[in-house]
Amino acid sequence: MKNTKKAFAILAFTTLMSLASCGGGSKPVDPEKSEGGKDEKVTVNFWHCMGKSNQALLDTLIKSFNAKEPNIEIKASSAAGGYDDLKALCLKNVSTHTLPTMAFCYPDHVAEYMAAGGEGVCVNLDTYINSADLGFKEEDGSHDENGSKKTGKDDYVKAFWEEGCNYEKAGTYSVPFAKSTEALFYNKTVFDENGWTIPQTWEQMWALCREIKATYPEIIPLGYDSDSNLFITLSQQMGIPFTSKEGNHYLFDNAQSKAMMVDLKSKFDEGLFTTKGTVGNNTYTSTKFTSEEVLMSIGSTGGTTYNGTDNFEVGVAHIPYYDLTKPAVISQGPSICIFNDAKAVEREAAWKFYKHISTAENSTYYAVSTGYQPVRTSSYETDAYKSFVSQSGGLFNEVAKVSSNLLDSYFNSPVFVGSSVARAEAGKIVSSILLGTKTVDQAYNDAMTTCVNS
Secondary structure, eight states, X not given: OOOOSSOOOOOOHHHHHHHHTTOSOSSOOOTTOOOSOTTSOEEEEEEEOOOHHHHHHHHHHHHHHHHHXXXXXXXXXXXXXXXXXXXXXXXXXXXXXXXOSEEEEOHHXXXXXXXXXXXXXXXXXXXXXXXXXXXXXGGGOEEEETTEEEEGGGGBOXXXXXXXXXXXXXXXXXXXXXXXXXXXXXXXXXXXXXXXXXXXXXXXXXXXXXXXXXXXXXXXXXXXXXXXXXXXXXXXXXXXOOBOSSSSOXXXXXXXXXXXXXXXXXXXXXXXXXXXXXXXXXXXXXXXXXXXXXXEEEEEXXXXXXXXXXXXXXXXXXXXXXXXXXXXXXXXXXXXXXXXXXXXXXXXHHHHHHHHHTSHHHHHHHHHHHSOBOSBGGGXXXXXXXXXXHOOSOHHHHHHHHXXXXXXXXXXXXXXXXXXXXXXXXXXXXXXXXXXXSOHHHHHHHHHHHHHTO
């Protein structure tokens, strides 16, 4: 759930206030109340945290939407920094009812919105999804599965769609826009020179890291761009409890998890790997990778461009698995929620816009240009995506070849108020133990205290 890489420059306070003034209304509106005339111009305020290049892609999608819906104006505004900054801005506007019509989100952000403003702050999108008029159509995207045509929500990649239904309250409160995972980026030039094989398991990875260390003592073999993802992914792969949506949410303080961290600490002390949290100065390991200070880096496919370099040939592979028979890779990347502050016609317009940007063709268009993945199964069957994956030599193409084979391997963490805190604390456990600033017990105790009191 992080992971906008290399966060965009923080906007000034006046910019934040101008975004807040674009909110959808001054008070909550009855979700069933229809307002506005049939031909009246409807404005949809859409808050996101895209950088300039991705905003240009969004502008293209807006133009194609306006060609079909000329009476709907999409006002897209980029919030400060990244996802956490956007979450803070939305939370600030919950109480004043100056939220936008729709916004980028992560599911745990939506859980916080509902906790701060009541369960009705976000639209239960089932109303639209199940509507004969407003719901998905076959032309939006469909695929054949075992002789049966799958459309609507069944056409979305299962893990991507289920993420938005994984709340404590029944319903669909967020829908996927573009998704990413993690990949292993490696220095193919050096690997080829030494005849090294890409590791498939963590056991193979550590063996290779020792061989690299013996060959190049000054090099740290592996970097991991997200301390939180390292903890959460290893826990998932090893079957170690992390969090739960029900009952006692925080399960990570257990003997298995502590043993995992003791093992990682020993390998860190060997000089086999580093992480963003241990490098310091908020430096991503992808930066270390492109400057040839590490030979491999595990990072977000959404940040593919930051792993590109002219210094050497970059290879891409799936991350190591603890057990090859139980592959597990994290699902992350932006979803979209719609707020009930907006008028009914604005909410409907926002839903129409979401349907447009998530069609098989448009999801493919955004994916091939950014390193993210399409959210629809049918996107992977389009001629455009097949052609893209079949090409050789481009880093985005290589990432797509890897990620398109992982659709059945994704996992989502449970969503609840405090799940984002648990994620952040998991990262702190990793960095503090690896650096030796805290003992294992102290790191876990402090994390649990923060989670329980959040």
